[in-house]
Amino acid sequence: MKAKSAGKAVVVSVVMGSDSDLPVMAEATKILEEFGIGYELMLTSAHRTPKRTTQFAKTAAARGVKIIIVGAGAAAHLAGVIASQTLLPVIGVPINATSMNGLDALLSTVQMPGGIPVATMAIGLAGAKNAALLAIRFLALEDKALSARLAAYVKQMARDVEKKHRSLKSL
Secondary structure (H helix, E strand, O other): OEEOOOOOOOOEEEEEOOHHHHHHHHHHHHHHHHOOOOEEEEEOOOOOOHHHHHHHHHHOHHHOOOEEEEEEEOOOOHHHHHHOOOOOOEEEEEEOOOOOOOHHHHHHHHOOOOOOOOEEOOOOHHHHHHHHHHHHHHHHOOOHHHHHHHHHHHHHHHHHHHHHHHHHHOO
């Protein structure tokens, strides 16, 4: 595991099944950094390193992690395997890694059996961004300052759309 938040307690784990997933999952880390959320990066595989994955899932809560964001492509069993071994919320990000353009990963991530919940985001960059924002919404339930920053972020998105709309009118 690699902590990526100097001096901040790690509360979110960003997990990937392959290093090729990093360009997508970096979108989640950008949002976490923007909000000042302590996070760590983890590379593990449900299929190639199952013992490592189990160890990670079983120790995350004891290490202070509150939410796990998991990106995986192809068969994409990683989020479900982790969710089956922890009580922490798990947010899955399907990644486009095959000729199926991420549909295989989406279906593998979203089709969990009853009792093994995985919140599943959209495929790719938007999904990674939304996974971080969903994690922040969970954390903001018990953190008024974080909730205020999230509200300001949402208002800024609306202002950005209005500004872009005004730009279109001037064309």
